[in-house]
Amino acid sequence: MANFKLNKIKTTNKKLLRLSGLTSIQNRDLERIKKICQILLKKIKDEIFPKNLTKVVVIDALYTAIFIKYRRCFNSTTRNAGLNKKHIPKKYVKLHEYIINQATKIYAHAFQEQNELAYQVNTETNKIHGISTISKETLYPLNEKYLKELCDLVDGLISNVNKWQDEIKKDNKPMLIGGHNTNFLIKMESKGQRLSGQNN
Numbered sequence: 737m738a739n740f741k742l743n744k745i746k747t748t749n750k751k752l753l754r755l756s757g758l759t760s761i762q763n764r765d766l767e768r769i770k771k772i773c774q775i776l777l778k779k780i781k782d783e784i785f786p787k788n789l790t791k792v793v794v795i796d797a798l799y800t801a802i803f804i805k806y807r808r809c810f811n812s813t814t815r816n817a818g819l820n821k822k823h824i825p826k827k828y829v830k831l832h833e834y835i836i837n838q839a840t841k842i843y844a845h846a847f848q849e850q851n852e853l854a855y856q857v858n859t860e861t862n863k864i865h866g867i868s869t870i871s872k873e874t875l876y877p878l879n880e881k882y883l884k885e886l887c888d889l890v891d892g893l894i895s896n897v898n899k900w901q902d903e904i905k906k907d908n909k910p911m912l913i914g915g916h917n918t919n920f921l922i923k924m925e926s927k928g929q930r931l932s933g934q935n936n
Contacts (some may be wrong), residue, residue, distance in 0.1 A: 752911070753902040757817035762897045765805040766890050772798050773887045796809060799877055802886070807839035809893070823896060828889045831882060839875060 747753065776798055810819050824832045857864055878886065905912060 748912075749908070749911070751904050751908055754817060755908075757899060758897050758901050758904075761809050761817050761819065762894060762901075765809050766897065769802055769805050770887055770894075772802050772888045773883045773890070776802075776878075777883050802878070803835055803839035803842075806835050806886075806934050810836065817897075819893070821895065824889070825892065828885065830888065831885055835878075835886075842877075 777796070779795060809817070811820075821829070821832065
């Protein structure tokens, strides 16, 4: 059995704030995007057209999560992580720009030009019935090819994030080791177990 102490530290150190942002991006966004892509790839392969509304809603929610989480990775103002377009390999730039653009126009903000209004008019009474919108978004905004490319892109970003995390931890090890101990010892097996969100 190995003993681990849980440290907590409050800091204004820019590098440590970036470490926090990178860890958040990896655990809350990039890893989950990859998992969702894997789920959607299986869905597309097994069933192109969902047979009921529940499946449509679930698939829409999964795509929404991908677009919003991906865009959030590049919000360096609030995440202190510094991810930007320069970290995207050239062959993935178009995919990157498409996701950012769609996330802004459709998934985060419903721009009016993306939708048209549809309704029925009773020609005898002039009453309007059944108002709805006709959206230009599709059920599968990323097909199988692009989902696989996104998985590869996210893998590359995770690799970079891990590298940056290791560099920051190495440069700031004394401060991190000396963090405020909560006196909470976590007993874990020496092999294969670690704190959630903690990288070796």
